[in-house]
Structures are given as C-alpha cells and as structure tokens.
Amino acid sequence: MTIAAVQSNPTPAILPGSGGMRGALSDLFWRRPKFLLTLMLAPSLLWLGIVYIGSLFALLAQSFFSIDEFSGLINREFTLKTYGDLFQAANLDIILRTVTMAALVTLASAVIAFPIAYYAARYARGRWKALFYLGVMLPLWSSYLVKIYAWKLILAKEGILTWLLAKLNLLWLLDAWLSLPVVGGNSLSVSFTGTFIVFVYVWLPFMILPVQAALERVPGNLVEASSDLGASPGQTFRNVLFPLALPGIVAGSIFTFSLTLGDYIIPQIIGTSRLFIGQAVYSQQGTAGNIPLAAAFTVVPIVIMGFYLWGAKRMGAFDAL
Amino acid sequence: MRSDRGQSAPLGLKIAAACGLLFLHLPILLIFVYAFTTEEKSFVWPPPGLTTQWFAVTWNRPDVWDALSLSVRVAAISTAIALVLGTLCAAAVSQTRFFGREAISLLVILPIALPGIITGIALRSAFALADIPFSFWTIVLGHATFCVVVVYNNAVARFRRTSGSMIEASMDLGADGFQTFRHVVLPNIATALLAGGMLAFALSFDEVIVTTFTAGQQQTVPIWMLEELIRPRQRPVTNVVAMVVVLVTLLPILFAYYLTRDGDQIAGSGK
Amino acid sequence: MTSAVSFKQVSRHFGSVRAVDAVDLEIAAGEFFAMLGPSGSGKTTCLRLIAGFEQPTAGSISIFGERAEGVPPYRRNVNTVFQDYALFPHLNVLDNVAYGLMVKGVGKTERLKAAEEALSLVRLPGYGTRRPGQLSGGQRQRVALARALVNQPKVLLLDEPLGALDLKLRENMQEELKSLQKVLGITFVFVTHDQGEALSMADRVAVFNDGKIMQVGTPEDIYQRPNTRFVADFVGSSNVLPPDFVQRYSGQHRWGSLRPESIRVSSATSGDGVAARLVGTNYLGATTRLALDADGLRLHAVVPAGTSLPAEGEAVMLTFNRDSLHLMDEPA
Numbered sequence: 001m002t003i004a005a006v007q008s009n010p011t012p013a014i015l016p017g018s019g020g021m022r023g024a025l026s027d028l029f030w031r032r033p034k035f036l037l038t039l040m041l042a043p044s045l046l047w048l049g050i051v052y053i054g055s056l057f058a059l060l061a062q063s064f065f066s067i068d069e070f071s072g073l074i075n076r077e078f079t080l081k082t083y084g085d086l087f088q089a090a091n092l093d094i095i096l097r098t099v100t101m102a103a104l105v106t107l108a109s110a111v112i113a114f115p116i117a118y119y120a121a122r123y124a125r126g127r128w129k130a131l132f133y134l135g136v137m138l139p140l141w142s143s144y145l146v147k148i149y150a151w152k153l154i155l156a157k158e159g160i161l162t163w164l165l166a167k168l169n170l171l172w173l174l175d176a177w178l179s180l181p182v183v184g185g186n187s188l189s190v191s192f193t194g195t196f197i198v199f200v201y202v203w204l205p206f207m208i209l210p211v212q213a214a215l216e217r218v219p220g221n222l223v224e225a226s227s228d229l230g231a232s233p234g235q236t237f238r239n240v241l242f243p244l245a246l247p248g249i250v251a252g253s254i255f256t257f258s259l260t261l262g263d264y265i266i267p268q269i270i271g272t273s274r275l276f277i278g279q280a281v282y283s284q285q286g287t288a289g290n291i292p293l294a295a296a297f298t299v300v301p302i303v304i305m306g307f308y309l310w311g312a313k314r315m316g317a318f319d320a321l
Numbered sequence: 322m323r324s325d326r327g328q329s330a331p332l333g334l335k336i337a338a339a340c341g342l343l344f345l346h347l348p349i350l351l352i353f354v355y356a357f358t359t360e361e362k363s364f365v366w367p368p369p370g371l372t373t374q375w376f377a378v379t380w381n382r383p384d385v386w387d388a389l390s391l392s393v394r395v396a397a398i399s400t401a402i403a404l405v406l407g408t409l410c411a412a413a414v415s416q417t418r419f420f421g422r423e424a425i426s427l428l429v430i431l432p433i434a435l436p437g438i439i440t441g442i443a444l445r446s447a448f449a450l451a452d453i454p455f456s457f458w459t460i461v462l463g464h465a466t467f468c469v470v471v472v473y474n475n476a477v478a479r480f481r482r483t484s485g486s487m488i489e490a491s492m493d494l495g496a497d498g499f500q501t502f503r504h505v506v507l508p509n510i511a512t513a514l515l516a517g518g519m520l521a522f523a524l525s526f527d528e529v530i531v532t533t534f535t536a537g538q539q540q541t542v543p544i545w546m547l548e549e550l551i552r553p554r555q556r557p558v559t560n561v562v563a564m565v566v567v568l569v570t571l572l573p574i575l576f577a578y579y580l581t582r583d584g585d586q587i588a589g590s591g592k
Numbered sequence: 593m594t595s596a597v598s599f600k601q602v603s604r605h606f607g608s609v610r611a612v613d614a615v616d617l618e619i620a621a622g623e624f625f626a627m628l629g630p631s632g633s634g635k636t637t638c639l640r641l642i643a644g645f646e647q648p649t650a651g652s653i654s655i656f657g658e659r660a661e662g663v664p665p666y667r668r669n670v671n672t673v674f675q676d677y678a679l680f681p682h683l684n685v686l687d688n689v690a691y692g693l694m695v696k697g698v699g700k701t702e703r704l705k706a707a708e709e710a711l712s713l714v715r716l717p718g719y720g721t722r723r724p725g726q727l728s729g730g731q732r733q734r735v736a737l738a739r740a741l742v743n744q745p746k747v748l749l750l751d752e753p754l755g756a757l758d759l760k761l762r763e764n765m766q767e768e769l770k771s772l773q774k775v776l777g778i779t780f781v782f783v784t785h786d787q788g789e790a791l792s793m794a795d796r797v798a799v800f801n802d803g804k805i806m807q808v809g810t811p812e813d814i815y816q817r818p819n820t821r822f823v824a825d826f827v828g829s830s831n832v833l834p835p836d837f838v839q840r841y842s843g844q845h846r847w848g849s850l851r852p853e854s855i856r857v858s859s860a861t862s863g864d865g866v867a868a869r870l871v872g873t874n875y876l877g878a879t880t881r882l883a884l885d886a887d888g889l890r891l892h893a894v895v896p897a898g899t900s901l902p903a904e905g906e907a908v909m910l911t912f913n914r915d916s917l918h919l920m921d922e923p924a
Contacts, residue, residue: 015495018497022497022499023497025498025499026497026498026499027497029498030497030498033417036498037413037417040409040410040412040413041409041410041413041425043405043406043409044406044407044409044410044425044428044429044469045425045428047406047465047466048428048429048431048432048466048469049428051447052431052432052440052443052444052466053428053431054447055443055444055446055447055450056435056439056443058443058446058447058450059439059442059443059446062446112341112344113341115334115337115338115341116337116338116341116342118334118338119330119334119335119337119338120338122330123329123330123334132342133578134575134578135342135345135346136345137574137578138346138571138574138575139345139346139349141520141523141527141570141574142349142567142570142571143527143543143563143566143567143570144527144529144543145527145529145543145546145547145550145563145566146349146352146546146563146566146567147348147349148550149352149546149550149559149563150348150349150351150352150563151348152364152550153351153352153355153364153366154348154351156363156364158363158364158365158366159364159365159366160351160366160367162366163366163367201344201345201348204341204344204345205345208341233331258434258436259436261436262435262436262437262438262439263436263438263530264438264530265529265530265547268551269550269551278436278438281438281442282438285442285445291446294442295442298436298438298439298442301436301439302435302439
C-alpha cells in the first residue's frame with residue numbers, strides 16, 4: 001500500500017456499513033447518542049435511583065408510623081406520635097450527647113490535622129510529599145475495626161498507655177482524669193474520653209486531606225508577604241492562613257461530623273453504656289423492634305447534615321473536596 | 322502552596338506534624354506486636370513473651386477461613402459489579418452534557434455520604450419488604466451500592482484528563498463505537514479502573530456497618546472481628562487476624578496509589 | 593470539475609445559536625481550500641460537518657457526489673488532523689499511524705510497512721518506536737498528518753493545523769503542506785483564523801463570519817477585491833472607505849476598499865489628492881506603515897523603507913490610482 005497516485009484513488013468517499021450485528025448496533029448508537037446514554041445509565045439508575053432511594057424514602061415514611069405498645073406491631077397510619085417519642089428527655093439526651101461529641105471530635109481533628117496538612121502542603125517536596133500522602137492514605141484505608149481494636153489494646157487498664165504513664169510517674173494524672181464526672185470512668189476504654197480519642201483517631205485522615213488541598217492552593221508568597229509586612233507568625237496565621245484554610249476545614253468537618261453522628265460501633269466497643277444516636281437506631285430496630293422510632297432517629301443526622309451542608313456550601317467548602 | 326527552595330519548617334511545626342503522623346501510625350504498628358504475644362487472657366503490656374504459635378492456631382480455625390473466603394468472594398463480586406456500573410456512569414457523565422448530570426453524581430455519592438447505618442437499615446427494610454431472605458447476594462448488593470462511587474470517582478477523574486478529541490480521532494480513522502472503546506477508551510482508563518477496583522475491593526473487604534444489616538448468619542471477616550470485640554473468645558487469634566487484615570488491605574491501597582500516582586499524562590496535548 | 597465537497601443550504605444550530613447558517617459551498621477535487629474567519633464564525637463547525645462529527649440541522653452535504661447526512665465519521669473516507677493532534681498516548685508513533693489500517697483489518701506487516709512509509713513522507717522516518725509524549729509539537733503534528741494520510745482519504749481536513757507551532761516552524765510547515773498536497777493530489781480543506789496562512793497556502797479561500805460565508809475566491813480575489821467591509825477589514829488591513837468618500841473619486845455611492853500599499857504619500861500641500869495629516873509612523877523593516885488622518889477618516893499607508901517622510905503631525909497629500917480603489921458589493 002503506497003500513498004501515491006491518490007488522484008485516481010478508486011475507493012468510494014462513503015464506505016458501506018460493516019454489516020452484521022456489530023455494525024448495525026454501532027451505527028444505531030452513533031445516530032441515537034441519547035439511547036446509548038440511557039443504556040449506560042440504566043443499571044445504576046435502576047439500582048441507586050429506584051431501589052436505594054426508594055428504600056431510603058420507605059425508611060423515612062416509617063417514621064410516620066407508630067408501634068402498638070402492647071402487641072409490638074407496627075400501626076401503619078400516619079401519625080406524629082413517634083416524633084413525640086423522639087423528643088422525650090432520654091432521647092433528647094442521646095441527640096445532645098452525640099452532637100456534642102461530633103462537635104468536639106471535629107474541633108480536635110482540625111487542630112491535629114492542621115500542622116500535618118500545613119507541613120505537607122508547604123514544606124514537603126518530591127519523595128517526602130509522596131510519603132506524607134501515603135502516611136495519611138494508609139491509615140484512612142486501614143481496616144476500621146482493626147483501628148478500633150488497636151485502641152482497645154492501648155486504652156485497656158493493663159495496656160500500653162497505663163504502662164507508659166506509670167513509667168513517667170504520671171499515673172496520678174490518669175486517675176485524677178478518670179475520677180472526673182462525665183468524661184471519667186473505670187478505665188479509659190469505658191469512658192467518653194476513650195470514645196472521643198478513638199473517634200478523633202479514626203476520622204482524622206478525613207480532615208487532613210481537604211485541609212491540605214485547601215492549603216495547596218494558597219500561594220506561598222502570601223505567607224511571606226504577610227511576614228514581610230511585619231505580621232507576627234500568630235497574626236499571619238490568624239489573618240492569612242486560617243481564613244484561607246477554612247473552606248478545607250469545613251469540608252473536612254463534613255466528614256468528621258457526619259461520620260460521628262452515624263457511628264454505632266465505636267461507642268459500643270469503647271465507651272460507656274450511655275447511648276449515641278447510631279446505637280439508639282441500632283437497638284430500636286433490632287432488640288426493641290421499634291422500626292418507626294429507629295426511622296425517626298435516622299432523620300436527626302439527616303436533618304443536621306442537611307443544615308450543615310447548606311452552611312458549608314455557602315462558605316465555599318465544596319471547592320476543597 | 323509553593324515556597325522557596327531550601328526553606329525549612331519551623332521546629333514547632335515539624336514536631337506537631339511528626340506527632341500527628343505518629344498518632345496515626347503507632348496504633349496500627351501495635352497490632353503487629355500483639356500478634357506475637359504469649360498472653361491469652363488480657364491486653365497486658367509489655368507482652369510477657371513472644372511466640373508464633375497463634376499463627377498456627379489461627380491457620381487451623383475453620384471459622385476464620387470461612388469468614389475470609391466469604392469476604393473475598395463478596396469483595397470480588399461487588400467490585401466487579403461496581404466496575405461495570407461505575408465505569409458506565411462515569412462515561413455517560415463525562416462524555417456528554419445532559420440535563421441532570423449533577424444529580425447523577427450526587428446519587429452515586431449518596432451511599433457513602435449518608436451514615437452507613439442509614440443505608441444499612443434502608444436496605445434491610447427493603448429486603449424485608451420484598452421478602453428477600455438474607456444471603457450471600459444481599460451482602461453483595463449492599464457492598465456494590467457503596468463501591469460504585471470509588472470506581473466512579475477514579476474513572477471520572479481519568480475521563481476528565483483524557484482528551485475528548487481522541488474518541489473523535491478514532492472514529493475519524495474508521496473505528497466504529499466498539500473498536501473505539503476497545504482500542505482507545507479502555508487502554509486509556511485501564512489503570513484508573515484497576516485503581517478504582519482495588520479501592521473498591523479494600524472498601525468492601527473492610528465494611529462492617531452496612532454488612533451487619535444485610536448479612537444473615539454468615540460472617541465476613543469484619544463481622545467476625547466485631548463479634549470477637551464484643552464477645553471475645555480467643556484474643557490471640559483476633560490479634561493475628563487483625564494483623565493479617567491490615568496487611569491484606571495495605572497491598573491494594575499501595576498498588577492503587579502506584580497506578581494513579583502520575584497526575585498528568587500527556588494525553589495528546591499539543592502545547 | 594468534480595465537486596469533492598458540496599454544501600447545499602446547510603445549517604447547524606445549537607439551540608438558538610446558528611453556528612452555520614444556510615451555507616452553500618463547493619470545494620473542487622484536488623483543491624487546497626481554506627476556511628478563514630474569526631473564532632465562532634462557523635468555520636470549524638463546517639469542517640466537523642464534513643468529517644461527520646456534527647450533523648446538519650438542515651440542508652444537504654455531499655462528498656464526491658455521495659450524500660453524507662446520517663453517515664457516521666467511521667464510514668467516511670475523510671480524515672482529520674486535529675488542532676490538538678489527538679494522538680493516542682498509549683500507542684507508539686508507528687501504531688498511531690497504523691491505527692486506521694488496523695481497524696480496517698489490514699494485516700500487521702502490511703500496515704506497519706505503510707505506516708513507516710507515511711512517516712517517511714512527513715520526514716519522520718525511524719520515529720516509530722517513540723511515544724507521542726516524547727515528541728515536540730512540530731513532530732506530533734507530522735505524526736497526526738501521517739496518521740491521516742496513510743488511509744488515503746478522499747478529503748483531508750486540517751483544523752488550525754499550525755496554530756500551536758512557533759513562527760519559524762509554521763512557515764516551514766506551510767511550504768511542506770503545500771508541496772505535499774501537490775504531490776498527493778488529495779483535496780485539502782483547512783481551517784484557520786490567520787489570513788496570511790490562508791492567502792499563502794490555499795488555492796481558494798472562503799471567508800466566514802457569523803455562520804455565513806462572506807466571500808469565496810482565490811487569495812488574490814479576496815485580497816484585492818473584497819466584497820464586504822468585513823472581508824476587507826479581516827483579510828489584511830484594507831482601508832475601508834465610506835460611500836460619500838468613494839463617490840468623490842468614482843462617482844458611485846458605494847463602500848470601497850483601498851490597500852495600504854496603493855496609497856502614495858507626498859508632502860505637497862496643494863494639488864490633486866486627499867489632504868491628510870500624518871499622525872504616526874511604524875517602522876516594519878522592509879516597509880514603513882503610516883497612520884493618516886484625512887479629515888476625520890483614519891487611513892493607513894505602507895511605503896517602502898527609506899522613503900523620505902514628513903514629520904509627524906504635518907500635512908500630507910495622498911494619491912492613488914483610480915483602478916486600485918475597489919468598490920464593494922455591500923449596500924451603502
């Protein structure tokens with residue numbers, strides 16, 4: 001085959017279709033791109049859009065049913081009685097406890113995440129940058145249960161933390177902390193303090209990544225300009241770095257907040273017998289068999305996160321995701 | 322954020338960042354030590370002695386093997402489903418501008434954006450409503466639901482970097498839709514799909530919250546571990562399994578990172 | 593004359609945007625045809641209509657006498673050199689070039705031989721084993737050219753093929769493309785927004801504006817005898833003269849155009865001619881470009897370098913041959 005004498009090229013300008021099933025299908029897809037698009041989206045839409053969203057709505061609908069207290073059967077009539085139950089003092093306690101925990105965990109994650117993210121974004125280069133990235137990604141993807149288990153080992157009365165504090169002659173500090181009301185307890189692994197530490201540990205990578213992403217976008221010379229203009233490091237942080245990192249922190253807090261609100265395993269394994277929202281949902285739908293109340297409980301994190309996301313969007317946090 | 326070369330970080334920042342990273346990694350490393358402890362009844366530190374006998378004990382535990390086999394099968398099939406659905410969705414969303422693509426993105430992300438317990442209960446009540454008994458397949462369906470997003474995200478990112486004119490170029494050169502997919506689209510997104518698949522596998526292998534609601538009597542590895550955490554039977558076996566789980570999830574993550582680390586390809590960029 | 597491409601009242605609308613609006617166009621077989629216009633003028637959409645990436649909203653398109661509406665790109669014996677080259681990054685250069693033959697089912701030895709030949713044709717022999725990413729912009733462009741030519745297309749489409757190259761490379765490529773087209777005899781249709789490129793390379797030029805063709809003709813036609821103010825202004829930089837001005841010299845009340853090089857400038861203050869004032873000079877090497885103000889009308893003249901010139905701000909007299917004053921079709 002040579003490229004010459006094309007002037008007398010005998011091939012037609014329009015080639016015939018390749019024929020057969022494949023040719024016909026290919027032509028059909030080309031002529032009807034919307035048909036191809038529909039085919040591509042149909043399986044996902046059928047599953048996610050109909051079955052999944054459908055079951056979410058079915059779940060929400062159940063929160064408007066009630067449970068017959070004597071027979072334990074579900075009464076399928078519209079009522080707000082279940083929501084009345086939700087706002088009983090004991091349940092309000094659960095909600096308040098969970099939201100407080102979520103807020104504290106978010107705050108602590110942001111404080112611990114910032115130096116890591118800042119170092120990775122501003123100072124780490126090449127090999128170190130990759131190392132930092134993996135250093136955050138690996139814990140993020142490591143087994144959730146194994147991470148909780150590791151903390152059970154650490155916080156146990158006979159575990160490494162007690163041993164370490166004993167070596168440092170600081171056991172009195174631990175005892176003093178454990179004797180405090182609310183945050184204390186028999187040992188760290190059955191206290192709110194323990195629950196708090198594990199929550200922070202497990203969700204921390206979700207905070208680091210968006211903060212780092214936000215800081216990557218801050219030009220380095222902005223920081224230098226600020227110190228050039230005579231700002232102290234503290235002032236630079238307050239007036240330049242923090243406002244620029246804020247969208248990243250808010251983006252990260254979406255994760256830490258939402259994940260804490262919905263979790264039922266961490267407080268079950270490391271914590272007190274006082275419930276969090278996730279545990280309440282779990283026990284209402286399981287042992288108590290009160291699906292309507294469980295459904296009403298799930299509405300709480302959804303509503304809270306709805307407001308949270310709305311606020312975050314207004315702060316431009318989604319650009320940092 | 323860029324700064325001048327050679328400038329080094331303040332000492333305080335270095336210490337804070339190092340402490341943060343240690344905080345993230347030490348607990349996981351601790352698992353490796355405990356796998357070798359001779360202590361059976363408690364979590365005492367330091368370990369009174371070191372032994373490898375628990376590896377043998379674990380090796381001979383059929384329940385561990387059953388859980389592992391179930392987890393691997395569930396993860397493999399969920400990943401396969403997620404690969405197909407996620408790739409198709411990503412292709413549709415990124416190759417065409419159509420009404421509602423934002424909604425599709427949101428829909429795909431929803432199963433991991435909502436707390437797992439909500440997804441779990443919703444699916445459980447849906448299965449109950451449709452009279453579907455719990456089985457291997459109900460676990461797979463639950464996992465595929467939230468694995469799609471991982472594949473989707475990876476594929477969308479790659480499609481965005483792939484020059485749109487490449488598909489036109491292929492068709493221009495005489496390749497029909499199928500040939501274009503096989504010879505141009507697939508080779509260009511292959512590594513992204515592999516990475517997405519790896520992450521989906523790791524996600525499924527590790528999932529416990531949704532699985533609690535969609536599994537019947539069968540135990541995946543995380544369910545087995547949860548059971549051991551709540552009602553411990555033989556602690557040293559749990560230690561060994563925990564270590565193995567860390568290693569098993571580590572490999573796909575590292576591999577996925579390796580596959581996607583080159584941020585910018587030269588996908589036909591002319592300038 | 594066989595028509596390689598024929599547009600009959602072709603329109604392509606995107607929503608309310610008329611990208612191509614009722615265009616009639618005949619491109620002859622073996623012709624080097626340029627589509628010239630500013631961005632958004634519809635020239636690229638026309639190219640994509642020929643390639644088959646777009647379908648006309650109305651009208652009919654024929655390629656060598658065969659109707660092309662509804663025919664997918666892969667069934668048109670037409671190939672494109674893309675603006676961003678669109679080389680396949682996962683294939684080496686030789687496989688890139690052989691791609692079209694591969695999907696047509698040509699055997700491996702035969703297609704690699706043809707691809708190697710095509711690479712020699714674009715003066716890149718032996719580059720086959722490299723990856724597109726290892727090539728310079730100019731080399732990638734030659735690969736894209738070879739990849740299209742190896743299929744022996746009836747029409748070769750080039751979308752701003754030289755846009756991404758630097759000046760020197762661009763000039764070399766212009767000559768090469770032109771001689772390649774002569775040797776191969778393939779119909780070349782190329783899109784550009786650079787009037788110099790269009791005039792120097794093409795046998796005929798179509799000037800696009802707002803989805804319509806303003807004028808089709810040889811480069812000389814377009815340059816010397818623009819039919820509208822738009823063409824006069826866009827192709828080169830003709831002086832556009834208002835009807836009242838033109839009437840004084842030609843007796844006809846129509847828009848006119850006058851090339852800058854047709855204007856003679858003298859420092860006489862009386863006599864026949866247009867009285868003006870020199871407001872600026874711009875030294876361009878071989879020539880000098882003068883900005884003139886003729887009673888509020890802004891004119892440009894180009895004179896050979898070394899011409900003695902009055903100082904800026906001084907009064908001058910402009911003269912020109914009546915023949916070089918071109919009357920345009922555009923209604924006054």
